[in-house]
Amino acid sequence: MIQVSNLSKLYGPRLAIDHLSFEVSKGEVVGFLGPNGAGKSTTMKILTGFMPASDGKASVAGFDVFENPLEVKKNVGYLPETPPVYLEMTVGDYMDFAARIHQVPKDKMNSAINYAIERTGLGSVRNRIIGNLSKGYRQRVGLAQALVHNPLVLILDEPTVGLDPKQIIEIRELIKGLAGDHTVILSSHILPEVTATCQRIIVINRGKIVATDTMDQLQARLRKGLIYALQVKNPNPAAIDALSKLPGVSSVSPAGTKLVIEIKPGGSEVRDLIVETAVKTGMGVLEFSSEKVSLEEIFLQLTTEEKV
Amino acid sequence: MNQTIRNIWTIARRDFRSYFTSPVAYIVIGAFLGIMGWMFFYSLQHFVTESARFAQQGQKVSITDAVVRPLYGNMAVIFLFMLPFVTMRLFAEERKLQTIQLLITSPVTLTEIILGKFFSSFLLVCVMLAMTFIYPVVLFTSTTPDPGPIFTSLLGTLLLASCYLSIGILFSAMTENQIVAGALTFGTCLFFWLISWAAMSASSTAADVLNYLSLINHFGQFGQGSINSPDVIFYLSFVGISLFLTHRILDSYRWR
Ligand SMILES: Nc1ncnc2c1ncn2[C@@H]1O[C@H](COP(=O)(O)OP(=O)(O)O)[C@@H](O)[C@H]1O
Numbered sequence: 001m002i003q004v005s006n007l008s009k010l011y012g013p014r015l016a017i018d019h020l021s022f023e024v025s026k027g028e029v030v031g032f033l034g035p036n037g038a039g040k041s042t043t044m045k046i047l048t049g050f051m052p053a054s055d056g057k058a059s060v061a062g063f064d065v066f067e068n069p070l071e072v073k074k075n076v077g078y079l080p081e082t083p084p085v086y087l088e089m090t091v092g093d094y095m096d097f098a099a100r101i102h103q104v105p106k107d108k109m110n111s112a113i114n115y116a117i118e119r120t121g122l123g124s125v126r127n128r129i130i131g132n133l134s135k136g137y138r139q140r141v142g143l144a145q146a147l148v149h150n151p152l153v154l155i156l157d158e159p160t161v162g163l164d165p166k167q168i169i170e171i172r173e174l175i176k177g178l179a180g181d182h183t184v185i186l187s188s189h190i191l192p193e194v195t196a197t198c199q200r201i202i203v204i205n206r207g208k209i210v211a212t213d214t215m216d217q218l219q220a221r222l223r224k225g226l227i228y229a230l231q232v233k234n235p236n237p238a239a240i241d242a243l244s245k246l247p248g249v250s251s252v253s254p255a256g257t258k259l260v261i262e263i264k265p266g267g268s269e270v271r272d273l274i275v276e277t278a279v280k281t282g283m284g285v286l287e288f289s290s291e292k293v294s295l296e297e298i299f300l301q302l303t304t305e306e307k308v
Numbered sequence: 309m310n311q312t313i314r315n316i317w318t319i320a321r322r323d324f325r326s327y328f329t330s331p332v333a334y335i336v337i338g339a340f341l342g343i344m345g346w347m348f349f350y351s352l353q354h355f356v357t358e359s360a361r362f363a364q365q366g367q368k369v370s371i372t373d374a375v376v377r378p379l380y381g382n383m384a385v386i387f388l389f390m391l392p393f394v395t396m397r398l399f400a401e402e403r404k405l406q407t408i409q410l411l412i413t414s415p416v417t418l419t420e421i422i423l424g425k426f427f428s429s430f431l432l433v434c435v436m437l438a439m440t441f442i443y444p445v446v447l448f449t450s451t452t453p454d455p456g457p458i459f460t461s462l463l464g465t466l467l468l469a470s471c472y473l474s475i476g477i478l479f480s481a482m483t484e485n486q487i488v489a490g491a492l493t494f495g496t497c498l499f500f501w502l503i504s505w506a507a508m509s510a511s512s513t514a515a516d517v518l519n520y521l522s523l524i525n526h527f528g529q530f531g532q533g534s535i536n537s538p539d540v541i542f543y544l545s546f547v548g549i550s551l552f553l554t555h556r557i558l559d560s561y562r563w564r
């Protein structure tokens with residue numbers, strides 16, 4: 001449903017996202033997790049066609065974001081970081097506008113609006129002016145706007161930020177309920193946020209993907225021992241296989257030219273062996289580093305931030 | 309094509325309605341009608357006394373010269389002061405409140421968005437003009453004015469107002485600050501209005517160019533009851549170029 005490869009974005013000289021590659025399949029709810037400034041919003045703005053990328057490819061619902069933006073936009077519902085609500089309008093009028101601009105057919109307009117309003121629990125404020133609503137309700141109006149045309153893909157940028165705990169729980173339940181019918185990407189800088197709603201998470205830091213896994217695996221991995229990253233010129237299946245068969249190595253997962261190597265806990269020192277094998281199999285070692293620390297640091301940052 | 313028109317209308321309708329949710333539209337329309345009404349009755353009164361005086365000498369005063377032409381001439385000036393208030397928020401506020409993200413990520417093109425904004429303000433000008441239609445009606449009930457100059461003046465006023473609107477939209481797209489957008493719009497419209505003054509002291513080719521660029525120089529013929537196609541083309545190109553530049557500005561805004 002969503003394919004991203006080598007996506008980069010420069011703001012002037014500043015690299016906001018750095019060759020991101022990932023995929024999201026139909027019906028999945030994926031969390032985009034990373035501290036502030038990691039590049040989550042930037043990635044989402046590119047996927048929704050708000051902003052062009054500097055380099056790389058992205059496709060959503062089978063359409064290339066750069067070549068066919070209108071088709072992508074028809075199939076995407078987007079809740080930006082700030083809900084894009086017109087403060088002077090009533091909720092009902094705003095939803096009417098959202099349905100029209102998303103090209104909901106005339107005969108389905110009423111039912112689409114009613115569905116979105118009901119789903120986001122806005123029934124009681126339908127005739128209120130949005131400017132008079134609380135932050136939580138404005139956020140829901142933003143979410144209702146993203147849902148109204150029943151899009152295949154929902155892109156939600158920090159959907160629960162600034163809400164009170166009760167509202168957070170409601171929105172989380174809502175998002176969970178969308179799984180299956182919709183493919184959802186949501187971003188957050190709070191770890192429990194994604195654990196509560198997502199099946200899979202992509203951890204991003206300083207514009208790079210540092211981990212992508214199901215929630216359980218990721219937590220298990222943290223508890224486990226070391227993780228090394230091996231950057232190579234030409235990864236090949238045979239070589240990867242050879243690496244994963246090394247004593248002490250528990251798994252090797254390739255992500256483009258980067259191999260993420262997990263080490264069995266309590267295992268012996270294997271760094272020499274890994275590099276030796278990589279050289280022997282002709283992959284061409286470019287870089288070899290330990291990932292453990294950075295991932296842990298990020299999680300520490302993410303988990304402690306919620307308390308603030 | 310059908311979808312294009314629908315998209316433009318969706319945007320125009322929303323913006324048109326939102327004029328009436330803030331006091332700005334009421335203040336602009338109220339002030340406009342007040343000033344126009346005062347000017348109209350003043351020139352009408354003047355016309356009546358002058359006609360009486362000239363009638364003693366066996367001469368007639370043309371109501372077109374005495375009332376109709378000044379009416380629309382004054383309107384062109386009043387619009388210069390008022391229309392920046394109408395256009396200043398169109399994009400500036402969308403940028404400030406980030407609602408522009410909804411527009412850009414909806415399945416509509418930038419051109420449709422800009423045309424929608426333009427037509428919302430154009431519609432407001434039409435409403436204002438429709439309200440002043442009472443003056444010609446008053447004239448027709450008491451005298452027999454020539455309808456030609458009235459209709460051509462209306463067309464000229466619409467075209468000139470469109471130029472103000474398009475400049476206003478251009479500056480609104482450049483900033484998040486409505487007041488800055490409004491001030492720049494007023495300054496620029498005034499500049500294009502007064503540019504012919506500079507022509508007086510310029511060399512002949514430069515004077516021709518400056519005279520051609522002056523917004524007001526293309527207005528006179530409409531008051532005489534004739535539609536001069538170079539003038540129409542000038543106004544339409546002016547609008548086209550401003551809206552095209554708006555497109556460039558918004559497109560580059562997306563890149564940042
Ligand atoms: N319009 C912009 N101009 C310049 N730099 C920007 C702009 N938007 C974001 N950035 C920078 O790009 C990086 C990624 O930002 P962002 O995608 O908003 O991160 P996140 O949503 O993960 O907090 C940050 O370092 C931020 O400062």
Ligand SMILES: [Mg+2]
Pocket residue numbers: 037040041042081157
């Ligand atoms: Mg962000």
